[in-house]
Amino acid sequence: MPEEATSLENPAGQFNEEVLIRRVRDGEHDLFYELIRPYEQRLYYAAFAILRNQADAEDAAQEAVLKAFKHIRQFRAEARFSTWLIQITVNEARMRRRKEHAHMVEPIANQQDEQGNYTPRDFADWREIPSEALERKEIREKLTEALASLGQIYREVFLLRDMQQLSIEETAKALGISTASVKTRLLRARLMLRDLLAPGLGGSWSTKLSFEKGVKPW
Amino acid sequence: MVIKCSEVWREISNYLEGEVTPDLRAAIEEHVHGCKHCTAVLNGTRNVVQLYGDERMLEVPLGFSHRLHRRLEDNMPGSRRSFLGWMVAAAAAVVIVGGFEAARSSPFSQPELRSEHAQAGSGVPPDLMVVVYPDGKTFHAPTCPFIHDKAHLRTIAAHDALQQGYVPCVRCMKKYLTARLGAAPAPAGVKPQLLS
Numbered sequence: 001m002p003e004e005a006t007s008l009e010n011p012a013g014q015f016n017e018e019v020l021i022r023r024v025r026d027g028e029h030d031l032f033y034e035l036i037r038p039y040e041q042r043l044y045y046a047a048f049a050i051l052r053n054q055a056d057a058e059d060a061a062q063e064a065v066l067k068a069f070k071h072i073r074q075f076r077a078e079a080r081f082s083t084w085l086i087q088i089t090v091n092e093a094r095m096r097r098r099k100e101h102a103h104m105v106e107p108i109a110n111q112q113d114e115q116g117n118y119t120p121r122d123f124a125d126w127r128e129i130p131s132e133a134l135e136r137k138e139i140r141e142k143l144t145e146a147l148a149s150l151g152q153i154y155r156e157v158f159l160l161r162d163m164q165q166l167s168i169e170e171t172a173k174a175l176g177i178s179t180a181s182v183k184t185r186l187l188r189a190r191l192m193l194r195d196l197l198a199p200g201l202g203g204s205w206s207t208k209l210s211f212e213k214g215v216k217p218w
Numbered sequence: 219m220v221i222k223c224s225e226v227w228r229e230i231s232n233y234l235e236g237e238v239t240p241d242l243r244a245a246i247e248e249h250v251h252g253c254k255h256c257t258a259v260l261n262g263t264r265n266v267v268q269l270y271g272d273e274r275m276l277e278v279p280l281g282f283s284h285r286l287h288r289r290l291e292d293n294m295p296g297s298r299r300s301f302l303g304w305m306v307a308a309a310a311a312v313v314i315v316g317g318f319e320a321a322r323s324s325p326f327s328q329p330e331l332r333s334e335h336a337q338a339g340s341g342v343p344p345d346l347m348v349v350v351y352p353d354g355k356t357f358h359a360p361t362c363p364f365i366h367d368k369a370h371l372r373t374i375a376a377h378d379a380l381q382q383g384y385v386p387c388v389r390c391m392k393k394y395l396t397a398r399l400g401a402a403p404a405p406a407g408v409k410p411q412l413l414s
Contacts, residue, residue: 009318029294029295030294032290033287033290033293036290037283038221038241040278040283040286041276041278042276044278044279044282045276045278053368053371054279054349054371054373055349055360055361055365055368055371055373056360056361056368058285058286058360058373059360059361061282061284061286061288064286065290066289066290066293069290069293069294088303097360100361115230117224117228118227119224119227120227120255120259120262122255122258132369134269134272134274135274140274140275140277141224143269143270143275147270156271162266162270162271163270163271163275163276165271168235183231183232186231187228187230187231188229190234190263190267191230191259191263193266193270194259194262194265197262197265197266198258201265203316216410
């Protein structure tokens with residue numbers, strides 16, 4: 001049995017990515033399924049955040065995976081494989097967006113001056129949201145809606161950094177922008193989302209939440 | 219160090235990332251302690267990061283993984299599984315098309331069309347994945363620019379869409395409709411009726 005085969009799984013029982021990549025390159029194409037399996041969800045969501053449409057996002061994610069398979073020899077080990085995959089997906093989704101939605105008007109937030117200071121709205125304190133709140137579909141939908149309402153440049157950065165947990169540097173690389181731009185857009189995205197969500201999560205959306213008990217957070 | 223509200227807001231993201239100097243951190247904390255607005259902004263922003271960072275926010279449509287693997291399998295060059303898969307898919311398509319044609323010829327199993335102006339899309343490959351939305355009458359390719367309700371799309375096989383009474387979009391499914399019309403030319407003087 002070749003050495004690679006014995007070292008395919010690491011002690012934690014997870015597939016060794018580096019070995020998998022090497023074996024896929026050497027012609028064991030079926031192993032590509034194992035290589036992408038841990039990232040499928042993230043790739044779909046990366047496309048969804050840009051295209052904001054389930055069917056388009058699914059198609060873009062599929063296409064990105066096919067491209068990754070086709071160009072796996074171009075992958076360089078200095079980047080994480082997940083970052084490389086996400087980068088391909090982001091490019092695919094952006095290309096589709098340009099092609100198919102050129103006539104669409106960007107949300108107002110996208111047209112604002114990126115460098116300008118943002119003044120957060122003066123809501124009273126937003127009480128901590130217990131993680132159980134996310135069990136409720138309507139809360140998840142509200143969060144998704146709020147994210148979708150951001151301009152694309154803010155949505156992309158927020159998604160990669162705060163949802164996909166990429167580092168600032170990886171986010172910059174995946175989007176082809178500077179780390180300074182990532183930081184500026186991330187700040188703006190977080191503050192805008194806070195402004196969008198604070199009133200609802202303390203009011204009408206959360207009237208049935210157990211932690212509220214009729215007490216308004218402001 | 220004394221700082222203003224605007225400086226706190228500008229650094230709030232870096233503060234949450236742990237990327238501020240000890241002096242600036244202390245100044246922000248001192249300011250926030252005595253400022254209701256900045257306390258609300260800091261807590262709210264922290265909640266945003268916490269909520270969206272939860273992996274329950276990353277939901278995918280049902281069957282996404284299966285469809286992804288199937289498409290990958292169909293596109294793997296020289297793979298024995300791909301060839302076998304293609305053979306199985308081709309055989310399944312023959313069975314489905316045959317069954318569908320047989321069902322279509324039966325007056326009892328004809329689905330009720332959602333539009334009185336519709337024509338059933340018998341030229342569309344039955345296993346083609348298409349999208350529909352609840353109040354729509356037509357089914358579309360996922361990339362069709364004429365989808366009106368993109369917020370409530372559902373991905374299903376063309377065969378199922380037809381069974382549920384949807385008809386093909388004349389724009390994105392044109393090639394299948396044209397092929398069908400070409401295969402069975404209308405009698406002289408009768409123009410094929412396209413959907414509006």
